[in-house]
Amino acid sequence: MDGGEIRMVTKRKGRKKRHSQPADLLNEMGETVAETPDTSPAEDAGDQANDAHQVGEAVAGYELASESSGESVADTAAWRGPSGHLDHCPSGVRVPVPAISSHLIEGFGPDSLDPYGGRPGDMVGASDRKGLRAKVRTLCPPxxxxxGMFDRHGELIYVGKSRSLRHRLLSYFGEAARKEKGGRIIENSRAIQWETQPSDFAAQLRELQLIRRWTPRFNVQGVPHRHRPVYLCLGRKPAETFFLASSPPATDCVAIEGPFYGAERMRSVVDALNKTFQLRDCSQQTVFQYQDQLSLFELSPRPGCLRLEIGTCLGPCAAAxxxxxxxxxxxxxxxxxxGFNDExxxxxxxxxxxxxxxxQYxxxxxxxxxxxxxxxxxxxLGHLADARRDFSFVYAATGYDACSIWYLVRSGEIIDVASAPKDRDQYQLLRPTLKKWQSLLGSRHQRVRVxxxxxxxxxxxxxxxxxxELKQTFQPEGAGRRYHRLSHHRADAL
Structure with a gap:
C-alpha cells in the first residue's frame, strides 16, 4: 500500500463516483489508511464501527447501515445513501465526506474591507434539525x-447577516419559520458556518460582498422578481443604452447605479428612460452607423424598428x-x-x-x-446623489470586540479601510495613510470607478x-483630535 493508490467509492446525488487518491494525500486530508493490522479481529471490528459512526455523522443524509442489511461491519463499512443503495469501502479505510466545495473548506474567502486580516468564525453540522439547533445554541455567539448555509453536498445555498448571530440562526428552527422561506432553507441545510463582524455596518458590507461573489441559490432562487436586486447601467458602445444587470459590469459602462430591488418595475424604468432620451434599445448585434461615419459604399441603411419614425430613438442604426x-x-x-435632470x-x-x-385612458x-x-x-437616485454630495469623511465604526475600523468614505463610496489605532505607536504608523486619505478627499467631486x-x-x-452615527465621522486632518479624545475616554474607563 506504500506509495500506491487507494480506490474508493463515495456517493453524491444518488450516483456512485469513483475517486483515486494517493495515500499521502489521504493522510493530509485527515483520512486513516490502514496498514498491516496488529490487533485482533474483534478490535478491528470495534475500530471500524467507530469510524463508520463518525463518518456517518459527518456525511449529512447518510445513515449507518443496520445489521439487518446482511453486511458485516467487521468486513466493510457500509452507508445507505438517499437512494437506498449501499456504498462500500475497503476494510480499514474511512470513507471521506463527499466532495465539497471550496467554500466549506476555506471559509467565505478574503475580505477586502477587513484590515485585521481575518475574523473569528466556526462551523457546525448535523444530520437533522434538532442536532443542528443544539449546536447553534451552544456554540454560536450573540x-x-x-x-452561510450549506447543503448535504457542501454547496453554499444561502448567505445572511445579523446583529446577533445566535438569535437569528435559532429563529430558523422555530415553528413560525417552517412555512416561510427560512424553513425551506434550514430543511436543505446540513451545516452552518458563521463569521463574526465587529459591527452591524461591517456585517452588511460583508453580506453583499459574499452574495455577489458566490450567488447562493436561495439568495436568488425563490426570491420574487420584485425583490431581486438589479443594477441600472448606461453603456455598451458604440451606441450607449440603458440596461439592467444582476451584478455591476466590469467594463463598457458610462455609469452604474444601484442596487435597485424590483426587476419587473425596473424594466419599465429602462424602457421609459431609453424612449425619453431617445437612446436605442436594440440588440448589441445590430450594426450601427452614424451620419458622420465614413463608409466604403454609399448605402441607405434602414432602421430595424419603428422607434425612429415615432420619434423615440435617434436612429444610430440608420445613420439618422x-x-x-x-x-x-x-x-x-x-x-x-x-440626480440633476428630471426630464x-x-x-x-x-x-x-x-x-x-x-x-385616451x-x-x-x-x-x-x-x-x-x-x-x-x-x-x-436622489438618495445616492445626496450620499455622493454629502458623504466624504472617515467613519469610525466601533467594534464590540475592540476591533474598531476606520472607513474612508469618498463621495458615498468606501474606498479604503484601516484599523483604528489603540495606542500612540499605532497612530504614528497610521499617519501616512491619513495623509493619503486627505489627498483623496481633496478630489472628491471627481467620480472614480471603485x-x-x-x-x-x-x-x-x-x-x-x-x-x-454621523457623530462618528471626521475629516482625516482631524484624526489626531479624534484619537486623543478616544484615548482619554479609554483612560477614564480604566
Whole structure:
C-alpha cells in the first residue's frame, strides 16, 4: 500500500463516483489508511464501527447501515445513501465526506474591507434539525456577523447577516419559520458556518460582498422578481443604452447605479428612460452607423424598428444622427443618474395628462404606471446623489470586540479601510495613510470607478437609518483630535 493508490467509492446525488487518491494525500486530508493490522479481529471490528459512526455523522443524509442489511461491519463499512443503495469501502479505510466545495473548506474567502486580516468564525453540522439547533445554541455567539448555509453536498445555498448571530440562526428552527422561506432553507441545510463582524455596518458590507461573489441559490432562487436586486447601467458602445444587470459590469459602462430591488418595475424604468432620451434599445448585434461615419459604399441603411419614425430613438442604426448628437443625449441621461435632470418625469407626466385630456385612458394608465416606476428610481437616485454630495469623511465604526475600523468614505463610496489605532505607536504608523486619505478627499467631486460599487447604497441607507452615527465621522486632518479624545475616554474607563 506504500506509495500506491487507494480506490474508493463515495456517493453524491444518488450516483456512485469513483475517486483515486494517493495515500499521502489521504493522510493530509485527515483520512486513516490502514496498514498491516496488529490487533485482533474483534478490535478491528470495534475500530471500524467507530469510524463508520463518525463518518456517518459527518456525511449529512447518510445513515449507518443496520445489521439487518446482511453486511458485516467487521468486513466493510457500509452507508445507505438517499437512494437506498449501499456504498462500500475497503476494510480499514474511512470513507471521506463527499466532495465539497471550496467554500466549506476555506471559509467565505478574503475580505477586502477587513484590515485585521481575518475574523473569528466556526462551523457546525448535523444530520437533522434538532442536532443542528443544539449546536447553534451552544456554540454560536450573540454578536454581529454573517452566516452561510450549506447543503448535504457542501454547496453554499444561502448567505445572511445579523446583529446577533445566535438569535437569528435559532429563529430558523422555530415553528413560525417552517412555512416561510427560512424553513425551506434550514430543511436543505446540513451545516452552518458563521463569521463574526465587529459591527452591524461591517456585517452588511460583508453580506453583499459574499452574495455577489458566490450567488447562493436561495439568495436568488425563490426570491420574487420584485425583490431581486438589479443594477441600472448606461453603456455598451458604440451606441450607449440603458440596461439592467444582476451584478455591476466590469467594463463598457458610462455609469452604474444601484442596487435597485424590483426587476419587473425596473424594466419599465429602462424602457421609459431609453424612449425619453431617445437612446436605442436594440440588440448589441445590430450594426450601427452614424451620419458622420465614413463608409466604403454609399448605402441607405434602414432602421430595424419603428422607434425612429415615432420619434423615440435617434436612429444610430440608420445613420439618422451624428455621433456628437447621440453623445449629447447620453450625457443628459448620465445627469439624470446623478440626480440633476428630471426630464423623464416631466415628459411622462405631460404624456399622461395629455392622454387623459384626450380621453385616451389606456395610454394614460400606462403612462401613470411608468411615472410611478420613474418616481421610484428618481427617489432612489436622489438618495445616492445626496450620499455622493454629502458623504466624504472617515467613519469610525466601533467594534464590540475592540476591533474598531476606520472607513474612508469618498463621495458615498468606501474606498479604503484601516484599523483604528489603540495606542500612540499605532497612530504614528497610521499617519501616512491619513495623509493619503486627505489627498483623496481633496478630489472628491471627481467620480472614480471603485471595486465595490454597491457600497454607496449601503452607506446611503445606513446613515439615513442611523443619523446618530454621523457623530462618528471626521475629516482625516482631524484624526489626531479624534484619537486623543478616544484615548482619554479609554483612560477614564480604566
Amino acid at each position: 454578536v454581529p456577523g454573517i452566516y 444622427c451624428s455621433r456628437d448628437e447621440y453623445v449629447q443625449r447620453v450625457n443628459a441621461a448620465q445627469s439624470f443618474l446623478d 423623464p418625469l416631466v415628459a411622462v407626466r405631460e404624456l399622461m395628462e395629455s392622454a387623459s385630456a384626450n380621453q 389606456e395610454l394614460a394608465s400606462r403612462a401613470r404606471d411608468t411615472l410611478k416606476s420613474l418616481q421610484y428610481a428618481s427617489r432612489k 471595486d465595490q460599487p454597491h457600497s454607496v447604497a449601503v452607506v446611503a441607507s445606513w446613515f439615513r437609518k442611523h443619523r446618530g
